[in-house]
Amino acid sequence: MQIKGVLFDFSGTLFRIESVRSWLRAVLAEQGVTVGGADFERYTGELEAAGALPGGPLPRQVPARLSAAWATRDESAELHREAYTGLARQVALPDPGLYDALYERHRTPAAWQSYPDAAEVLGALRDSGVRIGVVSNIGWDLRPVFRAHGLDPLIDDYVLSYEHGVQKPDTRIFHTACTNLGLDPADVVMVGDDRNADGGAAALGCDVRFVHHLPVSERPDGLRTLGLVPGVA
Incomplete structure (x- = not known):
């Protein structure tokens, strides 16, 4: 795809x-x-x-x-x-x-630390013209975390469960995210660590790829190895 x-x-x-x-x-x-x-x-x-x-x-x-x-x-x-x-x-x-x-x-x-390859992968996707969204099951505004760690400029849109009253794996939250990016779900990959919650995007037609929820020191290249960007692996 x-x-x-x-x-x-x-x-x-x-x-x-x-x-x-x-x-x-x-x-x-x-x-x-x-x-x-x-x-x-x-x-x-x-x-x-x-x-x-x-x-x-x-x-x-x-x-x-x-x-x-x-x-x-x-x-x-x-x-x-x-x-x-x-x-x-x-x-x-x-x-x-x-x-x-x-x-x-x-x-x-x-209280938060970004994974070592997060900025690299997000930056490479953005340089390739790929639209980027964050879809999170959460009860508070995480945007300040992205801003403080320098990743907010790389994100096009945030869809946070508490702002919409619906949580993953409900397909409605993924539909909102794809719509906000102006994309067909078939052209979108969902990346997450929870096979149930994040896996819900598959029912909408998204490709879904998973990383392991590990301490930062134990997962230096989990995002890089997903094959999201040619040449970044």
Whole structure:
């Protein structure tokens, strides 16, 4: 196929969230809360098990009281906050203000790192005249993350689930993205890390290619090897 457009997922595809350890350490420092080493390790382990960090490890178990919010968490900003702060509140942290502070931290550019080959691949696509969109299941505006990391000039359009009230794998979100780029889905590739959510684009006629959701240091060329741009592999 001649690729005229590429849609990228955000978390685990172009960017990776910091570790739970880094997330908690940063917020404790920002809030001026001091905890002992053993307590820090316990909080880190419990937050990770709870799945409280958006973009981080999934919850081992979602409490029944949060099941509805969790299932539709990316359809609105309110549901996203409810789901993730609710998961975090399963952990008895030493200051009640930490739950909201943790949520706010994950929305900051400092909490995210782009994959090593993201700028190269996006730049090569743009130089080739390929239209580029970001399609993300998310509950907040990720555009500042792209701006802070210098990738926003390479993106033509963003389709964020919470702004449309629909989340992947629903084909409507991919249809909106293709329409916004002015392209037929048959000419578009969807790139993501989730075979269920991102794989939904296949039902619309998009080609779908996957990367592994790995730490940045462990995936130096996952995007480069997808064959999106001739000569970039």
